[in-house]
Amino acid sequence: MDIEQHKIPQATAKRLPLYYRFINNLHSQGKQRVSSKELSEAVKVDSATIRRDFSYFGALGKKGYGYNVEYLLSFFRKTLDQDEITKVALIGVGNLGTAFLHYNFMKNNNTKIEYAFDTNAEKIGTEIGGVPVKHIDDLEDIVKGDITAAILTVPSSAAQGITDRLVKSGVSGILNFTPARITVPDHIRVHHIDLSIELQALVYFLKHYPLEENTEQEE
Amino acid sequence: MDIEQHKIPQATAKRLPLYYRFINNLHSQGKQRVSSKELSEAVKVDSATIRRDFSYFGALGKKGYGYNVEYLLSFFRKTLDQDEITKVALIGVGNLGTAFLHYNFMKNNNTKIEYAFDTNAEKIGTEIGGVPVKHIDDLEDIVKGDITAAILTVPSSAAQGITDRLVKSGVSGILNFTPARITVPDHIRVHHIDLSIELQALVYFLKHYPLEENTEQEE
DNA sequence: GGATGATTGTGAAAAACTTAACGACTATCT
């Protein structure tokens, strides 16, 4: 439909789901209007950044008024494709994978884990959090064409092998929780979430970037 | 010791643990030297960025040669404070919290979850993954002074309350996995890892930022 | 021992992102 939606900066795109969630919250609370300043305090993003982000989509608000919550919500729902369900597969039903299966991503996010895959015979055939666990041998047959993205929670030694199979099966995005930096063709998108690194980075910041003790009162 | 280490860009700091891990791998494999190009292919970061990142710490390499793995490793170990253990607490032993407790963050990351906390009577007094689970009422007493950072995996409704107590207990960093955007004093650092948002953002990118189908052969 | 090829460290440019500031406009109150 709209081919040239390409002008939205990546940094903005990453914040859209966050905005969407809070607009949803406001709507549930029956709020009619909201200002960038209010939103800013809730999501901890500078209000100028929020206005700038919104402005990439045109004039969503009214000067002197703010944004209409109802309108904003329906706009973001459309923009984030929340009217159609995105089907996802999860590979590796271990500690982390099981936790994700128990979580309902549909709550505020029209994404559904349709199938899980593992090698462990004890798990195959069961349902966890309503998601059927299949044998990894059936990956290609089940995924083929039907599944948009995959969540990867296998041991890192298996990561590249499974990735290659996912790519062959037509998945176009992978959310990789393993420490392995996987290699994919150019047309496949991979987001890495590396929990060890996140923890280590936090610790590094604590030791090397001491924050100012605030003498003023925080509002 | 070195007060003015402040010149390292945040983007660089976030990559340091990643470099550290791969240098560790190389060292285990018995590799003696490595070039920024090689490292680049492994960690999927542009080689110029790697050289720039390293250069903030002085001249770690040799022109025409590359980097000595042994030296690099010992340098990063020092820089990332890997010689001392950083103590961490985990709050909320549910799906996600339990998965983390079963994971050994110490493997390549000198960070240890010392205590876990929950309200659930069945869990209190047990050990999960070698970590004792304590009652949340004892949070202040146990954490006080001893714990540097906290991992927050409670329901989002409890997030702000627990955060306030963590801050009072002297924690200086929080890794927040709840969808709540928590408020803290200026001297406390919070990193948010919001899994729903990561998934939703991936899906958004897939639909709106189609990647080039590569006609060239990938190396 | 000189030629060759590899690789760093960095100055300079480019790109990406954030923030400040303000004119234009709105709602609301008296």
Added chain:
DNA sequence: AGATAGTCGTTAAGTTTTTCACAATCATCC
């Protein structure tokens, strides 16, 4: 109706991060 306080969208400035490109240097081979 006019004054007031609030708010957006955007221009411009500032900041951070990435990338290019190359002189300087080193290892190695013949």
